[in-house]
Amino acid sequence: MLKIVFVVLLLIPISQVAFAEDIPDYEKPYAPIFFNKSVYSWTEKVEVTIVAPSWNTGKYLIDSIGGDPEYSVDVYTNNHRLSEYKLYETDPSSGIFTGEIILTGFLHDIDGDGIDDTNPRTLGSGPNGGYLQNDEDSGITVSFEFADGVILSESAKISWNLGDLQITEVTEDAAKIKLFDMDMNLNPESVDTVYVDVFSDDDGAGIDLQITETTENSGIFEGLVYLTKNDQSSGNRLYALPDSEIIAKYSDRTLPRPYNTSDDLDVFAKEVVITKIPSTERLIMEEVGIVGQTGDSIEDLVVGQTGMIFSKIKNRVDFSQDFTYIVQIKDENSDVVLLSWVTGQTIPSQELGMSVSWIPEKSGKYLVERFVWNSIKGAIPLTDTVTYEILVK
């Protein structure tokens, strides 16, 4: 018993003497720990900085901290730990120590193909190249035994993010698809890729578009989809006509709370394909007139006689155009006596004769208005409106 007490009493003074110049002031532990972010995604790179001027023992050499079991820097998540992780001084006299750890997440299938896409592992001794597993919705802690029994620590959160999908820079030839989801930055030291579905009003099946991370650690993914008015969708080419909508879909399987790891959520973006050609210049309406049932042109109609309100519609653009030919007839009191339409489609350069029949019930002066729209619902005019008067006897 006496002997044990003696040994302990003897050891403490020796260790204090031995490290008197190397270790900092017991009474004033100053070693703030900083992370480069307050919240990380599950596979991000974590930069740690510890400001510990009193550990700058050699003014002309790069010191390190953390590698000593007595004064260890530990980096850990709920169930995984990197012990004695060394941080190095940023320059010979800074007293600032830094290191990097790459989070490696946990086993998870991020694209729904039934195969896990991560490689969780914990290894490394610093200052860089350390790997650390983590659990869903957890945190990372760095602790530093600054002096005997004086342990300083700091934590940052780890959580998933809801992806944000955008379609930008839309022309009739191409559109840019952009995804913001740091969770898909599976390797912070190389460029990752993600697949998104892109489809259009004119092609509901669409394409699978691979988009690429803008830098190795951005968590921002971009790709171009080329739009075609004449060809089938294939590769990164999508069949989409002007004025129609293109839709991008990303299935996010890395969702923040309150979602679970087994949940997935489809995130959409939509944009209308805009063309350089003004809509009213796409088709031409010409040779307007009224023809009888025999096909002859009629100057004046007679009550009870069938007249066909006839127009020729010509396509002057380089893509197929759906259209609706609308005829509205008003009497002298501006009351609508006829509203009728027919739909059609013209391929490039094609000319189509369109007609709507009318049997006037009363004599008088009538105003015939003709419109060509892309559809009744869309209501985008494809020609100028043509109006003229007709006399019914």
Ligand SMILES: [Ca+2]
């Ligand atoms: Ca130094």
Ligand SMILES: [Ca+2]
């Ligand atoms: Ca997978």
Ligand SMILES: [Ca+2]
């Ligand atoms: Ca990456």
Ligand SMILES: [Ca+2]
């Ligand atoms: Ca996500």
